[in-house]
Amino acid sequence: MLCRTASNLFWMGRHLERAETAARLLDVGQRITLLPNTEAGYQNEWNSLLQASGTSALFADKYGEITQEKIEEFIFFDRDNPSSVVSCIEKAREAGRIVRTALTSQVWDALNVSYQELRKIEKTPRSRIDTANLTDFTTGHTSTVRGAINATQLRNDGWHFMNLGYGLERADATARLLDVKYFVLLPRIEFVGSGLDTYQWQVILRALSAHRAYHWAYGGDITAGRVADFLILNGESPRSLITSLYEGVWHLEGLAKRYGDKAPTTARDKSREVLEALQARDIDAIFDEGLHEFLSWFIAEIGVISMRVHEDYLLGGS
């Protein structure tokens, strides 16, 4: 497979996952503004969510004060925001167009239809769109693409690269979101039992589409330790750090097996090492170590793995 093809498939996966993350942030932010007791605080909530996608400075420069309309414009439509839904779907579709020959017609069709529909939404007057439509639109279409990939793509190296992109992006997104809100998960005496802390944790779960799954997995009350455990170490949770990383490792193993000694395996080796380090911890150890320190470590390691993927496979052996 051409390096350029592999690279585009990898980034196609990453951008599709990123589009979904953006849509989920929008949904959560919207929900916060609908609750009582947040009239003064919701701007802070929005701000922390923008920080999770690394775009709060960009927002402040371009739009200034936070309002619902501006946020919607920024997170969904704005092409100047590299993490907006429109930017990500456009980039994913562009990557797909470049490597059309590596995609089945169903995958291309799903991807192209998402983009064409997106352009229709862009032309619709904003007053006639509500936020729920935008998130449903995004998750609906990204799921269709995902489904087409699973149902129709050959299980070859291209498939591994796409899914590697998805996995690493998801690990990164979950870790960032947790990092922005890490202080909420730390037990603080003045909040215990006030209802505010539980509510904040729910927001995090919801941002990861995990609030119902959490109840299935743990039952009972929402506590900081369990929320963190669910999102970091629970192998059943689809967006947890461990699940996302595990999928990444699995696809890197697949590539290593397929290519034998024709390509280096430094990315695979590194990802194995990080996974083992993660498996060796429990949630108490993570809290002892410091949640923020732990997450910083993890985000940096994901960065190293991505870089090694580029070095091993995407630069070409000239």
Add this chain to the structure above:
Amino acid sequence: MTYYNEMYEGKRVRDPYARLSDWVDTMPDDFRQMKQAEAEALFRRIGITFAVYGEGGDPDRLIPFDMMPRVFEQNEWRKLERGIKQRARALNAFLRDVYGRGEIIRAGRIPAKLVYQNDAYEKAVVGVIPPRGVYSHIIGIDLVRTAKDEFFVLEDNCRTPSGVSYMLENREIMMRMFPQLFRGNRIEPVDQYPDLLRRTLESVAPQKCEGRPTCVILTPGHFNSAYYEHSFLANLMGVELVEGADLFVDGEFVYARTTQGPKRIDVIYRRIDDPFLDPLCFRPDSLLGVPGLMDVYRSGGVSICSAPGAGVADDKAIYTFVPEMVRFYLGEEPILNNVQTWTLWKDDDYRYVMENLPDLVVKEVHGSGGYGMLVGPKSTSDEIEAFRAKIAADPSNYIAQPTLSLSTCPTFVEEGIAPRHVDLRPYCLCGDRIELVPGGLTRVALREGSLVVNSSQGGGVKDTWVLSE
């Protein structure tokens, strides 16, 4: 002026269109509109779009597709086929000759200046004979019809003719939307084209190639207006679509950068122009090509299709000599005629053309895509005078032809169905054999009365049928 109508002779429907006539007559308006919308949705969905250079606007513009097919009878097609193959042979013989001993020039049949001082003549490949002596592997020959048995060649495209994806997709979409039409008519298939193209490319693998040749399509990239076609063909042929940066030269071969290290490439079907192929040999500022590619080519390590330098055969100035090439190299009389052409660097021709501008079509020698031309009868006197000044400034840059009465084919338009002018581009493949699929791309000028069929100038496309016996 009366035009040959492909479907009707007076009120009578010509034989090949007999079944289509019922289909058109019984089609309700709302059904037609529904199907037209369906066709457009299909094109957009598949991603068949065409960006027009320098127009800005929608990058995902569609070429309008007309559902009314254009039909040839078997015997009409046989004659065209013979004529096209003959022309393709002559053009390749010419290229072999002018990069070799130049017999046709020594014999005084073609002026040396027109060949050797032509911009498309590549001095870098003089004396290099590509595998099987084939320079142009895909030749698109643009034809127009003026009467039942009168076809004229408007121009030859020996470099990298585009549009073949439309020939294939138009057929796919017609078969999907109107299967009953295909059951009732025996229409020769065209979908073997990608296989034939791959076989053609493999048949011209370089001598140093071992085992089954590895072919690739070299594209300028996804911003190119024909990118869809490049990826479409790569997909159907089962070969990689590469950009210049995916390839590199090491020693005497060209390699692709792959996830498993370098992979040797034997045949490159390039869709980029000569000047961009190799910055070390041609334009040093080109980022589209592969540094060192021409050295590998010259030493027989890789085949390039079409071969660098092939463009000298399809130049509008050389065009006038193609019938002469047929006689000179093949010893045959041309089956397909040229359109009468005045070359403005000759004094007599210049005088005649300047006196008759309102009746003529004038083209730039190196222009393409319907740009830089004057259609006399369709122009205002201001436009004609402006063009006259351009010609006077540089006469050798222009040729002129009579305004042809291009045939018309019924076409779906706003008001229903009406005749519109059409041309035809079949794609001839040259390798160890010369092949032509029964069909081609019919382009139609959608504006009433317009004679310009180029998609960049408001032209559309039709499915082209050849009926079997």
